[in-house]
Amino acid sequence: MPYVTEQNLTDIVMDRWKNIPDSRLRKIMISMVKHIHAFVREIEPTEAEWFTAIDWLTRTGKQCTDKRQEFILASDVLGISMLVDAINHRLSTKATPTTVTGPFHVHDSPELANGANMAEDAPGVPCFVTGVVRDLDGMLVKGAILDVWQTDGEGLYEAQRDVKEPWMRAVYRSGADGSYVIRTIAPIGYTIPMDGTVGELMSRTKISHMRPAHIHFLIDSPGYHRIITHLFQRGDQYIETDVVYGVKEPLIVDFVKKPAGKAPNGEVLDKPFYVVNYDFVLQKAAKAAIAAE
Numbered sequence: 001m002p003y004v005t006e007q008n009l010t011d012i013v014m015d016r017w018k019n020i021p022d023s024r025l026r027k028i029m030i031s032m033v034k035h036i037h038a039f040v041r042e043i044e045p046t047e048a049e050w051f052t053a054i055d056w057l058t059r060t061g062k063q064c065t066d067k068r069q070e071f072i073l074a075s076d077v078l079g080i081s082m083l084v085d086a087i088n089h090r091l092s093t094k095a096t097p098t099t100v101t102g103p104f105h106v107h108d109s110p111e112l113a114n115g116a117n118m119a120e121d122a123p124g125v126p127c128f129v130t131g132v133v134r135d136l137d138g139m140l141v142k143g144a145i146l147d148v149w150q151t152d153g154e155g156l157y158e159a160q161r162d163v164k165e166p167w168m169r170a171v172y173r174s175g176a177d178g179s180y181v182i183r184t185i186a187p188i189g190y191t192i193p194m195d196g197t198v199g200e201l202m203s204r205t206k207i208s209h210m211r212p213a214h215i216h217f218l219i220d221s222p223g224y225h226r227i228i229t230h231l232f233q234r235g236d237q238y239i240e241t242d243v244v245y246g247v248k249e250p251l252i253v254d255f256v257k258k259p260a261g262k263a264p265n266g267e268v269l270d271k272p273f274y275v276v277n278y279d280f281v282l283q284k285a286a287k288a289a290i291a292a293e
C-alpha cells in the first residue's frame with residue numbers, strides 16, 4: 001500500500017472501507033467517504049473551522065431529549081427530510097402527495113366521531129375540514145383513519161403547552177360513504193425553535209425560519225399506501241418560503257370564511273368560521289407492502 005498524500009488519501013480510505021460484509025452498509029459508507037472528502041476538498045476548512053463544526057454537532061446532540069430533536073430540525077431546514085420523504089413515497093401525481101412528519105405528532109390521540117370538536121377551549125377561529133377519502137379509481141374508502149394534529153390559534157402545539165389532556169389532535173374515521181368532518185380551529189404560521197444550534201445557524205442567514213399555517217394528517221387504510229401530509233392555507237405569507245420545504249402545490253387549499261350560522265357538522269355557530277374542503281386520494285399499496293402488513 002502506498003503511504004498517503006493529499007492526492008491519494010481519498011482512494012486509500014475508500015479502498016479500506018470496502019471491507020464491509022453487509023453490502024448495503026458498504027455502499028453507504030463508501031459513498032459517504034467519497035462525498036465528505038469531496039466536500040472537505042472543496043471548502044478547504046481551517047483547523048479552527050473544522051473544530052467549530054465538531055463543536056456544533058456536539059452541542060446539537062446534547063440538545064436532543066425525548067421531547068426535542070435538534071438533528072431532525074437540522075435535516076428539515078437543509079431539505080434532507082423532504083428528499084428522503086420524496087424518495088420513499090413516489091406516488092401517482094393523481095394521489096394526495098406526502099410531506100414531512102415534523103416533530104409534533106403524538107401517538108394514540110383520542111378517537112372522535114365525525115363532526116366532533118378536537119379544539120375544545122383552544123383559542124382561534126373555528127374551522128371545519130370536510131371531504132371524502134377515495135382511491136385513484138374514484139372508489140370511496142370507508143373507515144380510513146384520519147389522524148390529525150396542528151397548532152392552536154396562537155401557533156402552539158401540545159408539546160409547547162402546559163396541558164394534561166390531549167391538545168389540538170384527534171383521530172377521525174371516514175364514514176360508510178367515505179366522508180369525514182373535522183371540527184377544529186384555524187392554525188397559524190409559526191417559527192421553528194430558534195433557541196438551539198439550528199436557530200443559531202439560521203440567524204446567521206437571511207433565510208425565513210417560519211412555516212406557513214397548516215394542518216397535519218396521517219391517512220391510513222388497509223391495502224393502501226399510508227400517507228403523512230399537511231393541508232396549507234392558500235395566501236399565507238410564508239407559503240413560498242416554508243423553512244422545511246414542505247409545501248407541494250396540490251396541498252394548498254382555500255380556507256373559505258363563512259358568516260355565523262349553520263356549520264358543516266349541523267351546529268349553528270354565533271361567530272364566523274372557516275370551511276376547508278379537501279378529498280384525500282389514496283393509492284393502492286404495492287403487493288410486497290401489503291404482504292408485510
Ligand SMILES: [Fe+2]
Nearest residue numbers: 102104214216
Ligand atoms: Fe406543523
